[in-house]
Amino acid sequence: MAITLRQSDADFEQRFAAFLSTKREVSADVEAVVRDIIAHVRAEGDTALIDYTRRFDRADLETLGIAVSRGDIDAAYTQADPATVEALKLARDRIRSHHQRQMPQDDRYTDAIGVELGSRWTAVESVGLYVPGGTASYPSSVLMNAMPAAVAGVGRIVMVVPASGGTINPLVLVAADLAGISEIYRIGGAQAIAALAYGTQTIQPVAKIVGPGNAYVAAAKRQVFGTVGIDMIAGPSEVLVVADGSNDPDWVAADLLAQAEHDASAQSILMTDDAAFGKAVEEAVERQLRSLSRSETAAQSWRDFGAVILVGSFGEAIPLIDRIAAEHLELAVDDAEALLGRIRNAGSVFIGRHTPEVIGDYVGGCNHVLPTARSARFSSGLSVLDFVKRTSILRLGAEQLRALGPAAIALARAEGLDAHARSVAIRLNM
């Protein structure tokens, strides 16, 4: 049973604040172990990768090879269900066309006094994509991470994925191939992050690393940050479904459970202005739980972190929606557009009764790598912008330097920076 919070209750604010600050993730203290692994990979290179992979992934890279070959990829296609491959192609094409609209434009202009200014965008040279092994080895995530990089024009996209027990999910290899990735290594964990950041005999280092991973991978990304760029560190997934009483309780229950089945730390929240509807959804959740392959995980998530929030009206709910700042926000209400116009914080919004969040996970076209744990207050989902960087450009002639120089000299002197002042003054014979 999820908790129920009523906006009309006297202690609502207190309970809502406590709900918001509930920690859903216990991060294991793996800093020291990860530091050792990184140092070892830097010192020993491929040898360290082979050792760690034997130990942690029970795979022998001396036989299998560190690199995945073209033959391995071709073999993966033969193991994959053709309908699923077609679905991956549809997903890839839709992700590509949506992300193409995100390319930022260069800007170069001359201002009123003749100073030239500009912003120029260039792709990051090389990117490493981490893909987890085991049950969390999702082909959809390969597309979601790789396609924005490909659209941005990243010249070299490298994928690493552990071969747990010697094997890699064939659909992960197919997805990589569909995204145009040809450089793939069967390594995982902190050792894979170290190899991407510092390089080994086999692997050239990259400039930026993205993709989800366990506590070791997250800690390794934090430790190599600075040497390379990293993406955000994703927490457990969450959905906030804002629904009025006109919805089918079974549809909404299914959406809540789609989130809950990810992880026992996932969070599903229903916000409604109709208490009877809320009750009906809760009953539907219990009913649907019985026939899920991952019912244990989903039940635990719903019990520990699920919530039904009963609000007086959706208008009154807006500040609550903004404070939750959900990774995924479904607006299954009549005038969803008007409500959306008043909401500030959400990673991705799914509008209307026919847009289950799951469509966004796979084939909507938008990205499913989104800010978790309330970070939509200050950050955005993965996009082409994560794979480009901006260089600013400034150009003055002698005349412009005469116009702006004296102010620069005044500020440099006020800041006690004589050499700054001189660098301008010497050109003006001042």
Place this chain on the structure above:
Amino acid sequence: MAITLRQSDADFEQRFAAFLSTKREVSADVEAVVRDIIAHVRAEGDTALIDYTRRFDRADLETLGIAVSRGDIDAAYTQADPATVEALKLARDRIRSHHQRQMPQDDRYTDAIGVELGSRWTAVESVGLYVPGGTASYPSSVLMNAMPAAVAGVGRIVMVVPASGGTINPLVLVAADLAGISEIYRIGGAQAIAALAYGTQTIQPVAKIVGPGNAYVAAAKRQVFGTVGIDMIAGPSEVLVVADGSNDPDWVAADLLAQAEHDASAQSILMTDDAAFGKAVEEAVERQLRSLSRSETAAQSWRDFGAVILVGSFGEAIPLIDRIAAEHLELAVDDAEALLGRIRNAGSVFIGRHTPEVIGDYVGGCNHVLPTARSARFSSGLSVLDFVKRTSILRLGAEQLRALGPAAIALARAEGLDAHARSVAIRLNM
């Protein structure tokens, strides 16, 4: 004496790689101390701020007040040189008009099958700006950090600045006022970061914290990251001046010293295709060093981290320029535009012989908060984009769900996520 590296030497690659990997910063291990300070501020609020400020800044906030008043700001204007205030206004206006061009556009469209997609940008609700005390308390940095937030439409911009010995640089208060900041607290260090992230009785928490600081401030920003957003952690400043023999050696020497005077860990690099010119610049540096107020700092930086790189031609130098990925790149050569077109990595580029980097520090209009320590390979300078976030939008009707649903179901099943599949199937009566 800076080191000299000749591209024509047999061991150049080895020496250049070693030069690139030289650590210029020793980061003190302050993690534990900072963790204590943050916990104490979370537990004790204002009382902790008052205690720490008495101890670390030798200032009595019980007398002075935690908040800076309107009267304090008015008093700062009377202490400031009017010409400097005018220079700050010019800087502010130029920064504002350049950054206004960076506002990203919302995008909303319907694709060929009737799916609506979109990206909507909204400003971060509230931002905290850290300003160091003492000699590094720069009014120009107040403008560079605050104006992009103001242009982005951030509703609440809060500044914190320690009152070392009870006083704050009046120009810092003037710059804040010119940028439209009215909420200012006289606190600094890790305690100020904790107050911004978690709030106290006097200070409401913010959603994101930006601005430079010492090792304690940097560690505190890292520790509160996740609860709030943070900007990049800036390292020591650096400049790469690419100059041919037609430049005045004194102009180039002045530019190298402008960077070197910042900090003993700053780095100034001259790259030239003319060995005699390189020699002349080195002599000019030695000469100019004698008459600088911060000559000791500048001399140390030039001795320890300065370099003259002699290249065969600027064309051959491009891969080296990209590997250095300088925070500031001056192109003082004849066909600078052509060279720029072939360079990928740089924080900010200053073109031609009349654009000393110092103009960009103050009044150029572009931002002076830029990626250091080779991070221009994967990141960008501060901009309006750091103060907005994107929400993606997806809307399907029944017909679009029928079109895309089966592919989503196929992928969900392939990933072993039954509840995902059901969330779509239940709406399609499948």
